[in-house]
Amino acid sequence: MKFAHDVIRKPVITERSMEGIADNKYVFEVAPNAGKIEIKKAVEEIFGVKVAKVNTIKLPGKWKRMGVYRGKRPDIKKAVVTLTADSKKIEIFENMM
Template identity: 35%
Template sequence: MDILKQPLITEKISAMNERGVYGFIVDKTAKKPEIKNAVEKTYGVKVVSVRTMRYAAKRKTRYTKTGIVSGFTNAFKKAIVQVADGEVIDFYGEI
C-alpha cells in the first residue's frame, strides 16, 4: 500500500513551506504514525507533527447531449506535516 499519493502544491501550502509545513494527499486508511514514517523514509527529514483532514465525495451533475449524467467526485485524505527546524523537502529536485 502506497501511503503518500502526491504532494500538495497550492498557493496556501507553498506559503507555509517556508515555515517547514508541507501537505500531501495520502491513502484514506493511513494513520498519523504511518504518514510520519512514510515522509521520514521518503524524504529523509525529521517529522515533528502530522495533522489530517478527510474530504467526503461531492455530488456532481453534468448536462450533456445525451442527457443528465450524475456522479460523485473522489473522496480523499489530506495530511499537513511539520518538519524539524532547518530541514527542507524539495519537491522540484527531480525536475
C-alpha cells in the same frame, strides 16, 4: 504491510500550501485509510527528514452532474506534515517558490 509510496500519493501544490513552507509545513494527499504514524514513517523514509507533527484532514467528494447523470468525485485525505527545526527541506517544494 504498506509501502511508503502507497501511503503518500502526491504533494498538494496550492498558494496556501506554499505559504506553509516558511514554517516547515508541507501538504500531501495520502491514502484514505492511512494513520498519522504511518504518514510520519512514510515521509521520513521517502524524503529523509525528521517529522515533528502530522495533522490530517478528510475532504468529502463533490457531487457533479453530466447532463442527466449524477456522479460523485472520490473522497480524499490530506496531511499537513510539520518538520523539526533542524531538519532539512524537502526538495520537490524548493523549486516551486
